[in-house]
Amino acid sequence: MRKDRLVQFRKKLEEKQRQLVEEVGKTVQYGKGTEDDSIKDLGDQASSAYNREFQFELGNGDRRLLKEVVSALQKIDEGGSFGACERCGEPIAEKRLEALPFARYCIDCQRAIEQEARMAAG
Numbered sequence: 001m002r003k004d005r006l007v008q009f010r011k012k013l014e015e016k017q018r019q020l021v022e023e024v025g026k027t028v029q030y031g032k033g034t035e036d037d038s039i040k041d042l043g044d045q046a047s048s049a050y051n052r053e054f055q056f057e058l059g060n061g062d063r064r065l066l067k068e069v070v071s072a073l074q075k076i077d078e079g080g081s082f083g084a085c086e087r088c089g090e091p092i093a094e095k096r097l098e099a100l101p102f103a104r105y106c107i108d109c110q111r112a113i114e115q116e117a118r119m120a121a122g
């Protein structure tokens with residue numbers, strides 16, 4: 001991949017990383033805020049438990065994404081494998097990287113992996 005393209009993707013990834021760090025930080029804050037709700041009535045407790053779980057899920061998703069973003073940045077820094085599919089080694093389409101700069105697989109492999117996951121689940 002051309003160097004100026006790499007620089008562009010790096011910028012995108014860094015921006016995403018900043019966003020995610022902020023989101024994950026917020027989620028932690030919410031978690032702290034809702035811990036001390038013992039004096040509320042049962043309905044409130046149930047709904048705040050639900051919210052807590054929801055925030056936790058959201059936080060997990062962000063954290064997972066953050067890991068992918070960080071590993072994509074590492075690939076750029078180490079110079080080499082960024083933009084190459086981790087499964088088949090073929091270059092990932094730049095259009096796909098535009099939308100998902102942290103993509104680890106080309107579209108074909110992504111589909112194959114999703115299909116395998118579905119088959120394993122059912």
Ligand SMILES: [Zn+2]
Pocket residue numbers: 085086087088089090105106107108109110
């Ligand atoms: Zn592939």
